[in-house]
Amino acid sequence: xxxxxxxxxxxxxxxxxxxxxxxxxxxxxxxxxxxxxxxxxxxxxxxxxxxxxxxxxxxxxxxxxxxxxxxxxxxxxxxxxxxxxxxxxxxxxxxxxxxxxxxxxxxxxxxxxxxxxxxxxxxxxxxxxxxxxxxxxxxxxxxxxxxxxxxxxxxxxxxxxxxx
Amino acid sequence: xxxxxxxxxxxxxxxxxxxxxxxxxxxxxxxxxxxxxxxxxxxxxxxxxxxxxxxxxxxxxxxxxxxxxxxxxxxxxxxxxxxxxxxxxxxxxxxxxxxxxxxxxxxxxxxxxxxxxxxxxxxxxxxxxxxxxx
Amino acid sequence: xxxxxxxxxxxxxxxxxxxxxxxxxxxxxxxxxxxxxxxxxxxxxxxxxxxxxxxxxxxxxxxxxxxxxxxxxxxxxxxxxxxxxxxxxxxxxxxxxxxxxxxxxxxxxxxxxxxxxxxxxxxxxxxxxxxxxxxxxxxxxxxxxxxxxxxxxxxxxxxxxxxxxxxxxxxxxxxxxxxxxxxxxxxxxxxxxxxxxxxxxxxxxxxxxxxxxxxxxxxxxxxxxxxxxxxxxxxxxxxxxxxxxxxxxxxxxxxxxxxxxxxxxxxxxxxxxxxxxxxxxxxxxxxxxxxxxxxxxxxxxxxxxxxxxxxxxxxxxxxxxxxxxxxxxxxxxxxxxxxxxxxxxxxxxxxxxxxxxxxxxxxxxxxxxxxxxxxxxxxxxx
Numbered sequence: 100x101x102x103x104x105x106x107x108x109x110x111x112x113x114x115x116x117x118x119x120x121x122x123x124x125x126x127x128x129x130x131x132x133x134x135x136x137x138x139x140x141x142x143x144x145x146x147x148x149x150x151x152x153x154x155x156x157x158x159x160x161x162x163x164x165x166x167x168x169x170x171x172x173x174x175x176x177x178x179x180x181x182x183x184x185x186x187x188x189x190x191x192x193x194x195x196x197x198x199x200x201x202x203x204x205x206x207x208x209x210x211x212x213x214x215x216x217x218x219x220x221x222x223x224x225x226x227x228x229x230x231x232x233x234x235x236x237x238x239x240x241x242x243x244x245x246x247x248x249x250x251x252x253x254x255x256x257x258x259x260x261x262x263x
Numbered sequence: 264x265x266x267x268x269x270x271x272x273x274x275x276x277x278x279x280x281x282x283x284x285x286x287x288x289x290x291x292x293x294x295x296x297x298x299x300x301x302x303x304x305x306x307x308x309x310x311x312x313x314x315x316x317x318x319x320x321x322x323x324x325x326x327x328x329x330x331x332x333x334x335x336x337x338x339x340x341x342x343x344x345x346x347x348x349x350x351x352x353x354x355x356x357x358x359x360x361x362x363x364x365x366x367x368x369x370x371x372x373x374x375x376x377x378x379x380x381x382x383x384x385x386x387x388x389x390x391x392x393x394x395x396x397x
Numbered sequence: 398x399x400x401x402x403x404x405x406x407x408x409x410x411x412x413x414x415x416x417x418x419x420x421x422x423x424x425x426x427x428x429x430x431x432x433x434x435x436x437x438x439x440x441x442x443x444x445x446x447x448x449x450x451x452x453x454x455x456x457x458x459x460x461x462x463x464x465x466x467x468x469x470x471x472x473x474x475x476x477x478x479x480x481x482x483x484x485x486x487x488x489x490x491x492x493x494x495x496x497x498x499x500x501x502x503x504x505x506x507x508x509x510x511x512x513x514x515x516x517x518x519x520x521x522x523x524x525x526x527x528x529x530x531x532x533x534x535x536x537x538x539x540x541x542x543x544x545x546x547x548x549x550x551x552x553x554x555x556x557x558x559x560x561x562x563x564x565x566x567x568x569x570x571x572x573x574x575x576x577x578x579x580x581x582x583x584x585x586x587x588x589x590x591x592x593x594x595x596x597x598x599x600x601x602x603x604x605x606x607x608x609x610x611x612x613x614x615x616x617x618x619x620x621x622x623x624x625x626x627x628x629x630x631x632x633x634x635x636x637x638x639x640x641x642x643x644x645x646x647x648x649x650x651x652x653x654x655x656x657x658x659x660x661x662x663x664x665x666x667x668x669x670x671x672x673x674x675x676x677x678x679x680x681x682x683x684x685x686x687x688x689x690x691x692x693x694x695x696x697x698x699x700x701x702x703x704x705x706x707x708x709x710x711x712x713x714x715x716x717x718x719x720x721x722x723x724x725x726x727x728x729x730x731x732x733x734x735x736x737x738x739x740x741x742x743x744x745x746x747x748x749x750x751x752x753x754x755x756x757x758x759x760x761x762x763x764x765x766x767x768x769x770x771x772x773x774x775x776x777x778x779x
Contacts, residue, residue, distance in 0.1 A: 132649060133713060155445035156714070158723055161741030165410075178724065178741065183642055184629045189648040189715055216628025217748050225463075240778055243318035244354035245683035251464055259354055274436065274459055275775060276483035279565055282531065283554075286547030292479060319436060319457045322429050351468075352461040364649070373565060 107187060108134050111154060118149055134190050140175075140196040142203050147194075147211040152169040156192055159208065162218035166253045171199035172197045174228055175205060177215070198228060200240035212220040266295025267383065270306040270330070272323060276312025277340035277373040284376035291380060295388075303329040306368055308386075313373075314342035314349050318355045327363045335390070336368045337382060344368045417628070418442070418481025423731040427763070429457050432772060435774035439751065439767075443760060451755040453748060453779055462779040471497055471707050474735070475568050481742070482776040483565050484527050487513070488718035493738070494572045501572065501648040501703055507653070509699040514586075514653040515690050515724040517562065517716075518683040519553055520688055522594075524719035525676045526550040532768035533673055537614055540620030542605045549597055552590055559583055574700025584691055591684050598681060606677060615670040619754045619766035622667055633721020633743040634679070636708055638672035640665040647719035653664055657689050669769035676746055676771070705733050720744050720771055744777035 105113065108128045115136060116123050122142035127135040138166055141240060150156040160178040167174060177194040181187045198205060207230040208215045219230045222241040227249040241250065248255055284291060286300060296308075309327055327334070339361055341347030346357035359365060364388060369382045418424075419446050442449045447538040451619050462481060466474050479486040492511060498505065505513070529609030530546035534540075554564050559580055561567040605611055620633070624709055626639035636643055646654040646660045662678035664671035668765035717722040721743025728737040747770050754766050 106452040112674075129712075154400040157627050160630065160722070160746070161409075161728060162738065165728065165737050176726075178726070182636070184645055188643060191715075193713070195558075212630070213628055214746070214749060219747065238456075241354065242454070242456050243321065244316055244456055246461055247353075248460065250353055257351060257464075257468075272436075275460075276480050276565075278435065279527070282527070283551060285690065286551065287544045288417055288548060288551050314458065314460055316457060316459060318459070319429070322457075348480065349460045349465065352465055354459055375564065397470050 107163075108132075108190065111187070111190070111192070112136070113172060114154065115146070115149070116186045117147060118153075122146060130178050133191055133193075135195060137195045137197075143194075143196070143206050143208060144211060147208050150192075150194075151211055154188060157181055157212075159212045159215040159218065160191070162208075162215055162222050164222045164228055164251065166226065166251065167178065168200065171200045173200050173203045174198070175203075175222065175229060177208065177212075177227060179212070182194050193197050203228040204231055205229075209233055225249055227252070229234045265351075265361070265387070266297075267335070268306045269298055269308040269310050269328065270303055271280060272309065272311055272319075272326065274315055274319055274323075275340075275342060277312035277343070278281060280373040280376050280379065281310065281312050281339070281394050284379045285379060286376075289376055289378060289380050291383065293304045294380075294383060296383060304328055304331050307333065309336065309363075310339055311343045313360055314340075314347065315356045317356055317363075318353050318354070320362060320365055326363050327342045332392075335366045335386060336363055337369065337383075337386065338365045339379060340349045341372045344370055345384040405449045415466045419444070419449075420776050422446070423761075427520055429454075437589075437772075437774040437777075439755070439763075441755070441760070441763070444758055448755050448758055448760060448763065451752050452753045455748070455774060457707040457778070458775050459778040463687065463738055463740065466735060468703070470733045472705070474738070475571060476566065476737070478740070479566060479568065480500045480775075481716070481740075481779050482524075482720070482744075482773050483718045485520055485524040486565060486567050487517045487569060487774075488723060490568065490570045491517060491652075492714055492716040492718070492723045492725045493637060494570055494728070495716065496646055496712035496725055497572045497707055497729075497735075498703065498716060499712040500708050500710050500729050501706075501717045501729070503573050503701055505574040506698050506701065508697045511653045511690050511694050512575045512579060512699060514657070515687055516567070516575070518686045518690075519587075521719050522680050522683050523550055523553050523557070525680050526553070527607070528545055528676060528719070528768075528771050529601070537611060538766040539605060539608070539611065541761055543600065544716055545597070545601065545604065549594060552755065554628035556583070559586070561774065571700060571703070574698075574699070578699050579694075587687065592675075595681075595684060598677070602677070606673065609691070612670065614762075614765050615668065615673060617668050617670075619735075619758070619769060621754060623665075625722060626667070627717065627754070629749050629753060630746055631721070632746050633717075633719070633771075634672055634675040634722070635743075635747055635750060636690065637661065638675045638769075639664045639667040642720075645715050645722050649715065651714075651716060653690055653693075653699050654686075656693065657686050659686050659689075669765050672769040672771075706731060707733070709733055718743060720773060720776065721746065740779055742776050742779075744771075744773045747772055748777055 122139045124137045137230045163194045165174040186193040425441045438454040442450040479489045532545040534542035561569045622641040642663045659699045709731045711728045724741040726739040729735040
């Protein structure tokens with residue numbers, strides 16, 4: 100139907116696309132309450148600041164890394180939500196970007212979203228992603244547990260794993 | 264040696280069943296088991312409950328060395344016996360018996376609190392049979 | 398290129414920086430051997446009786462659940478993923494199967510949703526009783542409530558054993574719905590237990606919550622203001638104790654919660670006592686939910702058969718566990734093993750509250766603040 104008023108999700112995506120036309124590469128609305136936005140990694144701080152101050156996404160639920168050796172990239176996902184604006188408090192907006200697999204670096208989001216502090220430390224040690232500007236980037240969970248390369252990468256195989 | 268005071272290392276999930284054993288249903292205090300010792304020197308029983316990670320294994324060894332002899336070790340749960348559910352993970356120590364000698368193994372995931380209490384009684388039998396000043 | 402005037406102001410230093418070592422300070426290590434419930438270490442920098450700053454050191458129970466999840470099939474992952482918080486196993490299980498069911502297109506029938514809801518609320522009561530006994534009780538030196546709460550918890554565990562067959566590790570919800578229907582005697586015995594437990598909650602209030610010692614230790618201690626709670630991204634009772642009314646059961650209803658009538662207890666003060674009260678009131682609300690669900694239970698099948706393969710795609714599912722919003726992201730690649738499972742749980746999100754709240758407080762306030770946050774190290778480390 101034409102001339103239908105946009106849903107909340109479409110409205111948020113439109114606001115982001117109008118503000119950052121080149122930095123937002125693609126977007127996907129997966130049903131109700133789930134938005135996924137792929138962006139250019141150099142614009143993280145600008146997009147994050149806009150999302151926090153204008154749109155009301157004030158915290159990060161988690162930061163995930165996803166390894167993709169066939170396409171030689173590591174994806175970093177920020178799961179953001181809003182607790183201060185009741186009209187969008189049920190939406191999870193996933194900010195997704197791709198980093199080169201042999202040298203994954205991205206600016207830290209801690210200056211905008213302080214809740215990302217420990218999540219970024221975990222992604223650093225599990226995938227090797229360096230967050231530039233992080234105040235305290237060191238190993239969190241694998242400090243004395245594992246001394247090898249970042250364990251969550253797909254080519255770090257543990258041959259006994261899965262065998263009985 | 265009739266009242267064993269445990270220092271329980273709640274390494275992992277089996278600690279929930281250790282807590283259930285210390286509760287009022289089974290009342291281990293009638294057997295002398297009280298988790299009251301403030302210092303490790305006063306404890307004689309080390310209960311390794313659950314999965315032992317490499318990070319924790321170093322500290323477990325330190326705790327074991329701090330206990331005064333005679334001291335006994337109980338490996339509670341599948342993970343402490345042989346690695347259990349997480350045996351193939353990268354940060355797990357599968358063989359706790361390489362860190363220190365284990366007296367009683369309790370299989371189960373997690374073992375019932377009745378099994379843990381029965382293991383305590385078996386341990387007391389074992390202590391009664393052995394010579395302390397060997 | 399943005400010309401935001403706010404960018405000229407230097408950003409405030411993050412609160413997680415450990416304070417510099419002064420000659421008057423002493424480094425004290427709390428833990429790693431059993432500081433409370435499970436292993437973690439808090440490196441405190443103290444100056445006399447005051448804590449200057451802390452540095453949480455975790456990872457003592459890191460078992461690599463996310464890596465293992467890629468090597469096990471979707472269904473055999475369930476026992477692994479419910480071990481992180483074994484006293485709250487139904488929620489960890491449910492949060493994992495929600496995205497898988499979404500990818501597979503399986504819809505659980507209504508009777509199955511109601512049974513899952515009843516099991517989940519029983520689990521919430523059990524987890525809060527464990528919290529009351531150990532984190533709120535033993536940490537503050539109140540071992541009487543430890544005995545009371547553990548005695549009552551065992552009664553709930555007996556009923557859970559009747560329903561699922563296991564005391565703590567239920568593995569009750571494979572994709573498609575619960576494994577077993579309600580046994581014949583279950584409803585009658587559960588209603589009897591709920592009547593008994595309601596009377597016991599009044600006693601707990603008299604022994605513990607209204608105990609002048611507990612009130613003196615917990616009131617006004619560890620205040621987390623509303624804006625700070627939102628900024629730090631905490632969740633669960635920590636968030637609701639600071640005045641933010643947010644609960645996944647109301648925000649994104651799953652199971653049978655859309656048809657049931659219950660409140661979300663929220664308190665404004667933000668201190669440790671408010672967080673105690675939130676969990677206490679949640680137990681009362683859980684009793685209400687279970688009674689309604691038993692009354693309105695529909696008839697019909699309890700589960701649908703789900704395929705063993707996870708189709709290609711990515712899905713996010715979340716539930717309200719006892720420690721907060723538990724979010725799972727599952728990525729499938731058309732095989733029987735998931736290609737990535739990401740777990741975001743309430744304990745790991747509360748970790749940032751440690752360096753934030755444990756500043757300029759007495760050392761004796763540390764166990765109370767730790768207990769009120771209900772940090773479960775196993776869940777945070779996975």
